Amino acid sequence: MKQSDSTPPPGGGASFLPGPPIDRTRWDGWQRYRSSRDSFVPAQILSSAEYARKSPRQRRIHDLHRLATHSSLPVQATPMSEAVAWLVRTRIEDGAFSHKVGTRTGVMVNGGGAQGKTETVCEALAGFEDEWLMLNQQVNPDAMPGTRDLLAPVAYVRCPVKATPISTCQRILDFYGEDYKGMRLEDLVRTVSTAIVEHATKALVIDDITRLKLHREADQDVLDLIREMMSMPVTLILVGVGIPTSGLLRDGRRDPVTKQWLFPPVKDRGRSPNAHAATQHERRFELIDLDPFSYDTPEQIGAWTAHLRGLESYLRLLNDTDGMLTTAGMPEYLFRRTNGVVGLLEKLIQTGCRHAIQSGGERLTVDVFNQCTVSPTDLPDLDAASGEQPTIPPFAPKPRKKGRNSVFDDDGPAAESAG
Template identity: 25%
Template sequence: MTSTTARSKTRKPGASKRTRSLANISLTRKEDWNRFVLAPSRTRPDPVTRTELAGLSDTARTQYDRLRRDWHANLGPFITPQFKSVTEQLWNITESNLHDGDRVKGAIALDSEPGVGKTTVAQHFGKQFHLDQLKQEGPRTDGGHERWPVCWVSLTGNTTLRDLNRAMLSFYAHPGADRGTANQYLQRALDCVLNCETRLLVIDDLHFLKWPTAHSIQVSNHFKFIANTFPVTLLFIGVELKNSGLLADRNHSNVVAQTARRTTVIGMDSFPVADDHQRATWRNLLKTIEDRVILAAAGPGMLAEVLPDYLWARTNGHIGSLMTLINRGCSLAIRSGEEVLTEELFDRIGLDAAAEETRAGNFAAIRTGDLKARMN
């Protein structure tokens, strides 16, 4: 392959533009959320052989490797059974929440341990919901305002209720987001929700909200006010929300119980491998991933047939850890020139602390036969 041919082959229309447009965004701002929702599909780099790769000029090789790193860093989402189940429930609840403004809509709490893909599922659902609303209602409201079907808020450590209200207001780029009381922020946010006809309010990392046990009723009342006043479906995302001040209270307060009665808790799981059905699901995920990997020496079965036990032991079945390992592995394979994912290559890559903590025990269980992720 000549350098000219390589350049024309790897420079897909819009690929670099899309990379630039999504590399520096925050979904907590409406303009960036809009870019995320409306961005074209990422262009898959064409696979090449080792010989073709060696024939690229330095410039073409640098560009091709950059496109591959971008591709591997953004693989997915993968439509796993967990993904399909959660998405179906999210659609069912939001589509049935057609209550008039004077009626309270049911809320959703997407609650599970870290690293199983909660936020990824919610982002994908929010994107589809946003597009669906624009298709049905148009980009402008009857009052002439921009329509923003989704408001996405991500909390930080020790967030107060005032910070939460301000974060909602900041999403809409309201000029009053830099000054005011908690109630003033909340009322301004309500004006934005009504004017922009927002129908889904997503609050990510809700477990960061600062609520000592003594204040759980205050927190519950705050969200009760939002549910009663904002014509939106509330989607909470977090860890151990069922045990938080939102849905549980040691004093068994009826106020907190009311919020719990209005909130449907949806869980997500990692990938267990206790039986052949579960192992088949794990294999299918690995097969889907390897089909999307663009490495010159990659081949069928590279992950699904050769490394199912190894990858499960390294990640404990958590898709977040798995995708980090795959992404870093692809980057190392490109940089080192190995161009294939192997156990030896993965052994040179560190993972998150939680995955590393279970690594030794998982490998010991595989050696003794107490655990296996490989199909029979």
């Protein structure tokens, strides 16, 4: 029998409870993410009357399901993220389906913190892997007879804080579950190359790439590491904050019209073995920005409002949510609170929904949002030292005017005669 959205299944659990944490930096965790990324079922949409007819226990379960829904708002496509997803998917497919031998063109995805870079890239790669596995009937066509090598069309890793080339290689091998104990850097690079081939990996994502501090003398060989990875039969996707000024590329400027990054001519850097490494990266990577929303032109305002309208459809408040985020001055207010950063918007709406439910008002208003703040602690997986924390607009809500206490007022003789 099909379970109702807010009815616990047999065994005492609840259908909306999350399973074990998903770690996409391990092969089994990535597979869980890929296969379950669209499986969450949001809470039912109920009217106040329908909600009132439920028992106290049923209402509590439904409230928890609503909490889970607001904490799991889907990552909606934006005009900016669609451009990034298209380029990532294009470069991966160009490399995966090419029969030529040579370096694959990679992609560098640049943008501020909480702008959806990671989710956009992961969704694009998960879609590619779904299709690739279907075409290859879920098996590795190049596997050695008599073996069952792990099939990993996509590998996703994150640079550790204060990363080095050695720790970056170790993170890649961790994804495959490879043993690297006692290996030197050259051994690690060789093992990474072998793992990519044996596990039929077509796309390698290195997230938080700008945690590699290239100003440290001991880490200058990171450019050689990335250059070595370019020669591997895999498409590299590098994701980070402030890539153009990180040292991975020469300092460049962004053309305000074309939105493309322009780099100055190469100057002689002396006898450094890395003199032209950054230039090679520019030739072999395409850099694209994932920008936040803007609010200057009618088209930009329309895109922001359309995004808010999409979020309205996922709100599970007992009042009609149509127009709750998109009418009157709400779009401008929300933009002012978030600077158009989708991650900050999601946190603000999540907190606002909790206030709206707990207060019984069941409506998102400016007064409700004025009670909500977003702080760096709401984004714990972003490293502030690496510039990953977004700038949160300062907000100081106006204090609510308190009504005058009239308990001891004397209403006078007129009131007495009226009594």
